[in-house]
Amino acid sequence: MPARWGGVCRHERCRCCHPVLVLPGTGLCLNRLHALKRLNPGTPIFGLYGGPPGDRPQFATLRDALDDDWAFAESRDPDWKWRHGDQMLSRWYESRGQSLAWARLVIAQWDLLTCAPLSRYFSGLAPDTVYLPGLRALEPLRTRWWWTRPGTPEGEDFEAFVTHMAEHHAYTGPFEACQFLAASLPRAFMAAYARLAPAEPGFLEYKLPAYARALGFTPVDLAPLRVTWPGEPQPGRTVLTAAKRDIDDLDIAAELLHPRGTRIFHPVTQPMPVGRSAWVAFIARRLPRLAYRTLNRRLCG
DSSP: OOOOOBOEETOOTTOOOBOBBOOSOHHHHHHHHHHHHHHSTTOOOEEEEOSOGGGGGGGHHHHHHSSEEEEOOSOOOHHHHHHTHHHHHHHHHHHTGGGSOOSEEEEEOTTOEEOSOTHHHHTTOOTTEEEOTTOEESGGGTTTSTTTOTTSHHHHHHHHHHHHHHHHHOOOOOOEEOOTTEEEEEHHHHHHHHHHOOOSSSOHHHHHHHHHHHTTOEEEOOTTSOEEOTTSOOSSOOOEESSSSOOOHHHHHHHHHSTTOOOEEBOOOSOOOOSHHHHHHHHHHHHHHHHHHHHHHHHHO
16 A cells, blocks of 8 residues: 655645645636646645735635635734744644645645656655755855844854754754755654744754754655755756746756756746646647747857
8 A cells, every 4th residue: 555645735536645835916826736647646735825814715616626724814914924934834744734645745845847647756764754845954055045144133043943942952063055946855854843832943954954953853864856946056957946936937848858858947937837738739830930939048158
């Protein structure tokens, strides 16, 4: 029997995954939701709404398509929600998630594009692993990563977090960083994390790896889902990054044409095809430009 895993729709007939969706605009979210449903038939999809309470009624159509829907009701500004998305997930677990049937959660942000069943990447994860994209040692990033630069308010927040972990959890490292573009979290981790209700200080992209290790879990990255860190060279096409610029259409087409290409992309903030025939047409329209770019790179490379 396949392992059951789940998500709060951000992001199987085997019911392997319950994808969490952070909702920005109805049309784009419906586009992502339809793609998730088509690629993962039978998978419950749970919604987490984190936008302004007054805007929630416009998502009525989307809520009807979800298997469960929950809204974060605390009065917090958008920046806080972005920096402390881990606390929003903890509140979801306490208020709704623990009453639902799932064993592993796949987080799919609203601007994450999936073009293959989620089981392709996440079904083989061990029960004690926490998938965090782009996971890497924090120390080499320390002086240039926005969230840890010495002499800045963010750097001071990181130092306070390190002190907090040592004093309250006897954890002194290693410290790591990730890009919270997506995630896959086992139920046992979510339950333990929610019990702690880890408050500020700290930023979720270094909090989650540290808490995972402190709680006895193993944070992992997945080599097939290669993440580009902003400001660093990427040997090959960029497919997953925290940079604000959308993934290039030609890069998406090239990956989909390659048998071992990546099938998950971030960020993609425009509606994309849903269904095989629509994707064939999408790729076909880009073949001339893709061929020209490939030839040009070879001639100039």
